[in-house]
Amino acid sequence: MSTLELRGIEKRFGAARVLERLDLTVASGEFLVLLGASGCGKTTALRIVSGLEEASAGQVLIDGRDVTRAAPAARGVSMVFQSYALFPHLSVAENIVFGLKVRRVARDERERRLKRVAAMVGLDGLLDRKPAQLSGGQRQRVALARAAAAEHPLCLMDEPLSNLDAKLRQEMRAEIRALQRSLGMTVVYVTHDQVEAMSMADRVVLLREGRIEQCGTPADLYDRPATAYVAQFVGVPPMNVLALEDGPRGAVVRGGEPGHAVVEGAGEGLLLGLRPECIRLDPAGYPARVEAVDYHGADTVVCARLGDQRLLIRVAGHFVAPADGEIRVSWPFEAVHLFEAESGRRAALPPKPAKGNPQCSVV
Amino acid sequence: MRIRDWATGYLLILPAAAVLAAFTHLPIVRTVRDSLFSRGSAIRPARFVGLDNFEALAADPVFWKVLGNNLAFALGTVPASIALALAMALLVDRKLKGQGVLRLAYFLPTMLPMIAAANLWLFFYTPDIGLLDQILGRFGLPGRNWLGDPATVLPCLMTMTVWKEAGFFMIFYLAALQTQPPELKEAARLEGAGRWVYFRRVLFPMLMPTTMFVLINAVLNAFKLVDHLFVLTKGGPNNASNLLLYYIFEHAFAFNDLPAAAALTAVLLALLAGLAVTQFALLDRRVHYR
Numbered sequence: 001m002s003t004l005e006l007r008g009i010e011k012r013f014g015a016a017r018v019l020e021r022l023d024l025t026v027a028s029g030e031f032l033v034l035l036g037a038s039g040c041g042k043t044t045a046l047r048i049v050s051g052l053e054e055a056s057a058g059q060v061l062i063d064g065r066d067v068t069r070a071a072p073a074a075r076g077v078s079m080v081f082q083s084y085a086l087f088p089h090l091s092v093a094e095n096i097v098f099g100l101k102v103r104r105v106a107r108d109e110r111e112r113r114l115k116r117v118a119a120m121v122g123l124d125g126l127l128d129r130k131p132a133q134l135s136g137g138q139r140q141r142v143a144l145a146r147a148a149a150a151e152h153p154l155c156l157m158d159e160p161l162s163n164l165d166a167k168l169r170q171e172m173r174a175e176i177r178a179l180q181r182s183l184g185m186t187v188v189y190v191t192h193d194q195v196e197a198m199s200m201a202d203r204v205v206l207l208r209e210g211r212i213e214q215c216g217t218p219a220d221l222y223d224r225p226a227t228a229y230v231a232q233f234v235g236v237p238p239m240n241v242l243a244l245e246d247g248p249r250g251a252v253v254r255g256g257e258p259g260h261a262v263v264e265g266a267g268e269g270l271l272l273g274l275r276p277e278c279i280r281l282d283p284a285g286y287p288a289r290v291e292a293v294d295y296h297g298a299d300t301v302v303c304a305r306l307g308d309q310r311l312l313i314r315v316a317g318h319f320v321a322p323a324d325g326e327i328r329v330s331w332p333f334e335a336v337h338l339f340e341a342e343s344g345r346r347a348a349l350p351p352k353p354a355k356g357n358p359q360c361s362v363v
Numbered sequence: 364m365r366i367r368d369w370a371t372g373y374l375l376i377l378p379a380a381a382v383l384a385a386f387t388h389l390p391i392v393r394t395v396r397d398s399l400f401s402r403g404s405a406i407r408p409a410r411f412v413g414l415d416n417f418e419a420l421a422a423d424p425v426f427w428k429v430l431g432n433n434l435a436f437a438l439g440t441v442p443a444s445i446a447l448a449l450a451m452a453l454l455v456d457r458k459l460k461g462q463g464v465l466r467l468a469y470f471l472p473t474m475l476p477m478i479a480a481a482n483l484w485l486f487f488y489t490p491d492i493g494l495l496d497q498i499l500g501r502f503g504l505p506g507r508n509w510l511g512d513p514a515t516v517l518p519c520l521m522t523m524t525v526w527k528e529a530g531f532f533m534i535f536y537l538a539a540l541q542t543q544p545p546e547l548k549e550a551a552r553l554e555g556a557g558r559w560v561y562f563r564r565v566l567f568p569m570l571m572p573t574t575m576f577v578l579i580n581a582v583l584n585a586f587k588l589v590d591h592l593f594v595l596t597k598g599g600p601n602n603a604s605n606l607l608l609y610y611i612f613e614h615a616f617a618f619n620d621l622p623a624a625a626a627l628t629a630v631l632l633a634l635l636a637g638l639a640v641t642q643f644a645l646l647d648r649r650v651h652y653r
Contacts, residue, residue: 050553051553052549052552052553071552072549072553073552073553073554073555073556074551078553079549079550079553081546081549081550083544083546085544085546085550086545086547087547087550087551087564087565088569089568089569089571091566098551098554098556098564099553099554099555099556102551102554102555102556102560102564103554105556124403146554150554190519
């Protein structure tokens with residue numbers, strides 16, 4: 001059963017189109033992440049669901065009920081804001097039960113919910129503090145507790161972790177996920193951070209300029225990106241996308257040796273996608289020239305040039321480039337993605353690796 | 364080094380301290396001292412009389428009337444002007460067409476000099492031919508001597524003062540409203556709070572620091588404003604609109620009774636200090652400062 005359904009949602013601000021015909025269904029208990037660069041319309045989409053913004057066209061259905069014109073409070077959603085939106089003059093406890101009081105929930109019921117959510121997010125002992133006396137992570141917990149105390153089936157989160165430092169963010173990711181599971185909440189979560197999306201989501205919707213670029217599980221987005229844009233958005237470091245050109249034995253990386261075919265067939269108008277972690281150093285591989293080395297501890301990201309295209313390679317451990325900068329690289333055929341250069345869409349792979357490739361005959 | 368540090372500090376505040384001392388603190392001390400001396404003349408120099416001047420005040424029925432007038436004036440103008448200021452600020456805080464013009468219109472009375480504003484209102488209140496009576500005349504109501512009647516003169520002055528003060532306080536509220544994060548309103552809306560609940564439970568508490576500031580200023584102004592009395596009533600009729608500061612002026616420059624004026628001034632100062640301290644003590648704990 002679906003908790004949330006968006007049908008053909010459009011949003012225009014004056015002449016600017018922020019969302020174009022957005023269709024989306026969120027199942028009950030699902031953790032859905034709206035992912036995208038800033039300005040892609042993800043926050044606008046969330047605000048349309050919450051009712052804080054009105055759609056220019058289309059319908060919002062929650063639990064099968066059309067709430068497109070309903071007031072925010074009548075939709076049965078709670079929301080966690082990027083800035084937390086805590087009431088600074090109220091204590092933690094008063095913040096958490098604010099909505100319950102407004103909705104005239106009975107006193108003992110309020111107390112019961114307060115105790116329960118405070119224990120869940122670890123705010124015991126802080127209930128009398130004012131938000132100003134809390135750290136960023138604790139404020140975030142109060143915001144989460146307020147959303148959980150409402151016991152609405154649908155919870156919206158607008159970049160809730162972006163004001164926290166990296167270590168805390170990692171902790172909170174796990175906590176939010178655990179909270180969502182234990183309460184059985186349906187969550188729509190907006191973020192620009194693909195790590196958050198990959199690690200938390202049941203399903204990711206990648207938005208680009210107000211349209212859905214791809215919708216699928218994190219593994220779908222990583223393993224079978226629908227477009228070159230998705231390919232480069234997901235994964236750290238991002239997928240390499242190299243322009244191809246025709247060669248006598250098959251497609252070659254632009255500016256590379258004409259004989260060093262990478263895939264069968266024509267190359268013009270195609271892009272080659274390769275994840276940095278799928279490329280390996282191989283004395284029998286394609287020649288490349290190291291341009292920069294970025295040591296991260298567990299691994300090293302090598303920036304090299306293959307033909308006239310830039311290639312990032314993730315090498316385990318500490319990599320030291322040879323003095324002349326010349327390396328040779330190869331990759332398994334399963335790691336190859338092809339995209340159409342013009343539309344960016346995924347293209348069909350030829351059935352086999354390029355034949356007669358002198359260096360890479362066995363892959 | 365340390366000595367030089369504090370010496371530098373004192374040198375830096377010296378100019379301001381000197382000016383304050385010469386024009387504020389010294390006159391206060393002199394006034395309090397004068398209030399304890401008799402009226403001096405060429406033949407009889409002033410001599411120390413203790414609290415005689417204050418006893419004379421306490422026995423003066425006009426003083427009690429003026430004090431009562433002033434308290435009524437404060438009670439009538441302070442809450443009304445603050446409420447009006449907040450209402451106007453809420454109104455022009457929204458995105459409206461002609462927002463700038465509207466804000467200016469609300470602020471205009473504050474920009475007018477009190478003397479000019481009082482002259483304007485004099486025309487409103489003029490019996491029979493004034494604006495007020497002309498409007499009432501349309502409905503068949505008889506003309507009235509608004510400023511000449513002890514029953515209406517003080518309310519008339521209060522109305523004008525509220526009109527004059529509200530625009531000024533509105534500016535402070537408007538500034539405070541514009542620093543309110545919009546997410547708080549959105550969060551409250553999502554939690555089911557209507558406009559009134561949001562105002563009462565969130566917005567008004569958040570505006571408390573501004574209210575506190577405005578309240579103290581409004582109370583001070585209720586005792587400090589006299590300009591309009593010179594133009595409109597001169598304290599009359601029969602002291603019905605006389606206020607403390609105007610009464611001090613009368614004693615000092617009309618009756619030439621400087622010791623009485625000094626004693627009155629001391630009373631006024633004590634009253635204002637007491638009011639300010641009470642307000643802080645009562646409200647400060649309830650005010651949430653960010």
